[in-house]
Amino acid sequence: MPFTLLHPWFAVAGLAxxxxxxxxxxxxxxxxAPAPLPTTRFVPRLQERSAALERRPRDILLLxxxxxxxxxxxxxxxxxxxxxxxxxxxxxxVADVAGSADPGATVARAREIAxxxxxxxxxxxxxxxxxxxxxxxxxxxxxAPLSLSAALVRSIREAAALGARGHPVAISIVSGFPRGAVxxxxxxxxxxxxxxxxxxxxxxxxxxVERGVVSxxxxxxxxxxxxxxxxxxxxxxxxVIVREAWTDSDxxxxxxxxxxxxxxxxxxxxxxxxxxxxxxxxxxxxxGYAFVARFGRDAVLAVDDGARVMARWLDGSPAAVERxxxxxxxxxxxxxxxxxxDLSISPGFRRVAEALTGPCGGARDATPVDGARRxxxxxxxxxxxxxxxxxxxxxxxxxxxxxLLVALLALLAETxxxxxx
Amino acid sequence: xxxxxxxxxxxxxxxxxxxxxxxxxxxGAHPSSRRGTSAEFAEYRPYRQGDPLARVDWKLFARTDRxxxxxxxxxxxxxxSIVVDxxxxxxxxxxxxxxxxxxxxxxxxxxxxxxxxxxxxxLVLAGERVATFPPRTxxxxxxxxxxxxxxxxxxxxxxxxxxxxxxARMAQRLVVVSDMLGDSDAVLGSLRAHHARGGEGHVVHxxxxxxxxxxxxxxxxxxxxxxxxxxxxxxxxxxxxAFTDWRxxxxxxxxxxxxxxxxxxxxxxxxxxxRRIVAPGSLQAGG
Numbered sequence: 001m002p003f004t005l006l007h008p009w010f011a012v013a014g015l016a017x018x019x020x021x022x023x024x025x026x027x028x029x030x031x032x033a034p035a036p037l038p039t040t041r042f043v044p045r046l047q048e049r050s051a052a053l054e055r056r057p058r059d060i061l062l063l064x065x066x067x068x069x070x071x072x073x074x075x076x077x078x079x080x081x082x083x084x085x086x087x088x089x090x091x092x093x094v095a096d097v098a099g100s101a102d103p104g105a106t107v108a109r110a111r112e113i114a115x116x117x118x119x120x121x122x123x124x125x126x127x128x129x130x131x132x133x134x135x136x137x138x139x140x141x142x143x144a145p146l147s148l149s150a151a152l153v154r155s156i157r158e159a160a161a162l163g164a165r166g167h168p169v170a171i172s173i174v175s176g177f178p179r180g181a182v183x184x185x186x187x188x189x190x191x192x193x194x195x196x197x198x199x200x201x202x203x204x205x206x207x208x209v210e211r212g213v214v215s216x217x218x219x220x221x222x223x224x225x226x227x228x229x230x231x232x233x234x235x236x237x238x239x240v241i242v243r244e245a246w247t248d249s250d251x252x253x254x255x256x257x258x259x260x261x262x263x264x265x266x267x268x269x270x271x272x273x274x275x276x277x278x279x280x281x282x283x284x285x286x287x288g289y290a291f292v293a294r295f296g297r298d299a300v301l302a303v304d305d306g307a308r309v310m311a312r313w314l315d316g317s318p319a320a321v322e323r324x325x326x327x328x329x330x331x332x333x334x335x336x337x338x339x340x341x342d343l344s345i346s347p348g349f350r351r352v353a354e355a356l357t358g359p360c361g362g363a364r365d366a367t368p369v370d371g372a373r374r375x376x377x378x379x380x381x382x383x384x385x386x387x388x389x390x391x392x393x394x395x396x397x398x399x400x401x402x403x404l405l406v407a408l409l410a411l412l413a414e415t416x417x418x419x420x421x
Numbered sequence: 422x423x424x425x426x427x428x429x430x431x432x433x434x435x436x437x438x439x440x441x442x443x444x445x446x447x448x449g450a451h452p453s454s455r456r457g458t459s460a461e462f463a464e465y466r467p468y469r470q471g472d473p474l475a476r477v478d479w480k481l482f483a484r485t486d487r488x489x490x491x492x493x494x495x496x497x498x499x500x501x502s503i504v505v506d507x508x509x510x511x512x513x514x515x516x517x518x519x520x521x522x523x524x525x526x527x528x529x530x531x532x533x534x535x536x537x538x539x540x541x542x543x544l545v546l547a548g549e550r551v552a553t554f555p556p557r558t559x560x561x562x563x564x565x566x567x568x569x570x571x572x573x574x575x576x577x578x579x580x581x582x583x584x585x586x587x588x589a590r591m592a593q594r595l596v597v598v599s600d601m602l603g604d605s606d607a608v609l610g611s612l613r614a615h616h617a618r619g620g621e622g623h624v625v626h627x628x629x630x631x632x633x634x635x636x637x638x639x640x641x642x643x644x645x646x647x648x649x650x651x652x653x654x655x656x657x658x659x660x661x662x663a664f665t666d667w668r669x670x671x672x673x674x675x676x677x678x679x680x681x682x683x684x685x686x687x688x689x690x691x692x693x694x695x696r697r698i699v700a701p702g703s704l705q706a707g708g
């Protein structure tokens with residue numbers, strides 16, 4: 001099976017270093033045991049070494065170990081990969097259900113483009129890889145706004161794996177291409193793929209969902225009451241912050257279309273359990289905004305049923321989740337709001353609360369991306385990328401680690417041999 | 422034991438007289454600083470109350486009507502200690518022909534000469550430790566010294582000055598056989614003090630011919646292995662000049678201290694060196 005090198009210059013450098021070692025062995029530094037002379041003190045201090053080129057290298061075994069280790073290190077850094085036989089082309093289709101009006105139709109279109117042997121990456125609350133022919137996957141009814149970055153990363157990784165197996169790979173994106181589909185990381189991620197990406201348009205999401213009035217059920221001295229009073233409101237469906245125990249009427253309100261936010265003042269929401277020790281992770285990430293404050297984290301999500309994570313602590317663990325309930329949704333928030341202080345009316349916290357009381361499924365911006373960003377997504381290059389044209393950063397050499405291990409063993413043997421001598 | 426027979430035969434008839442009167446009570450071959458009653462007339466001295474009447478020269482008294490004592494020169498022995506440097510630098514070049522071998526031969530030969538003179542002779546080995554063999558006159562002492570010399574091995578660290586002090590405490594004549602590449606200043610200090618106390622000092626400076634004309638290449642001091650240098654054609658001239666200057670300084674320092682200095686090259690006859698050492702006036706002649 002033929003090999004190819006992802007970074008051939010490292011191999012050249014390794015061979016050059018090995019050659020330098022061979023030359024060094026042939027340059028016989030006159031370090032042969034100096035002859036004793038008791039009157040050495042009267043010898044003027046001149047250069048204490050002189051060199052001469054030998055015809056044969058000295059210490060053949062040491063030379064082999066040193067030169068071999070350097071050459072192997074160079075070869076390992078050059079990342080040799082096997083070049084398998086060329087297989088059939090595989091297309092990876094990204095189904096951007098978050099950026100399209102009809103998630104089911106978007107996934108179906110992606111399956112159609114990928115073909116039976118292709119792959120589909122569904123950009124839902126995350127990037128999910130499915131086989132195009134996998135009938136077991138059902139598209140979500142609605143998805144939270146999500147950029148294409150995660151789906152592109154997943155697609156490119158899958159493309160690299162397919163490329164290493166000899167398949168030419170093409171990538172397509174099926175999306176309505178709303179403005180939210182491109183974030184600040186998308187350009188960097190897109191640049192990893194050396195070929196053109198086919199852009200397939202489907203209807204974008206419907207018009208932005210508007211906020212409704214935010215009300216709160218809780219004590220009069222609840223700090224969130226002041227927060228709720230400061231939140232913007234519109235003509236959309238209402239949102240209710242429940243600071244007390246959950247009741248059937250709350251479920252009924254959610255089923256009727258409201259966004260009911262269970263944000264208990266004491267205790268933890270139903271999907272969370274109390275942590276053994278309260279820590280101060282110190283910040284919440286919500287809707288692309290990080291708010292840093294002295295929050296005490298006393299709950300951890302215990303029920304992983306695929307609920308949409310609305311907010312995360314800065315270490316990535318969920319802080320708030322949302323579940324659809326008929327026309328509306330139920331949210332559970334485990335961010336403890338201090339009773340004392342003005343945190344609840346600070347602008348940062350208001351922004352957090354605003355995101356947590358927004359429309360079910362999240363507010364989305366359906367404005368299409370501009371031409372420049374669309375061109376960026378499409379890119380340039382071949383439509384099908386093979387191993388030879390793939391960026392070396394996409395591929396991993398399975399031989400690099402074993403080769404480095406061999407080099408390490410050679411260097412250890414060299415050290416042992418040198419010390420014995 | 423080394424074969425010292427031919428050498429001892431060569432030096433058998435040599436005499437080694439003291440360079441100046443010796444303090445001593447035992448009868449020997451060297452002029453004593455004391456006046457005695459031997460047959461060798463020295464001088465007359467006026468009689469003083471308390472002098473033994475038996476020593477009055479009655480014939481002179483009869484002629485001059487004055488009482489004089491007839492004084493004669495006493496002769497006494499001169500205890501001799503031979504200090505041999507057993508430093509690592511003496512073991513050059515290794516094997517036969519080394520400075521150490523030369524020092525052994527010189528020590529045995531000088532011991533024999535002193536023994537034949539009737540003097541007690543002892544040995545001090547300046548090796549890793551200072552080993553002393555007190556001066557003796559008994560038979561077989563030269564063989565005993567030869568055996569001690571042959572059994573001793575060179576050491577990296579030596580205290581030659583301490584050995585000189587030990588030798589000076591045992592004998593009035595002190596002979597130091599060394600290449601002087603160690604603590605030469607301290608050695609000269611010890612010999613200077615010995616001379617001030619009325620003793621007689623000799624330095625036999627052993628130099629290998631390989632040190633005078635060393636081979637080119639990397640060299641190092643056997644006592645300081647870190648000091649490695651390269652001697653080539655451009656360096657031999659300065660090397661020889663520096664080495665000669667240093668030897669001249671040693672010789673001058675010895676003469677200034679009243680110590681006899683003899684240069685002994687390993688390519689020259691040992692017996693000839695011994696003759697130069699024991700020759701009268703060696704203190705003035707130098708190397």
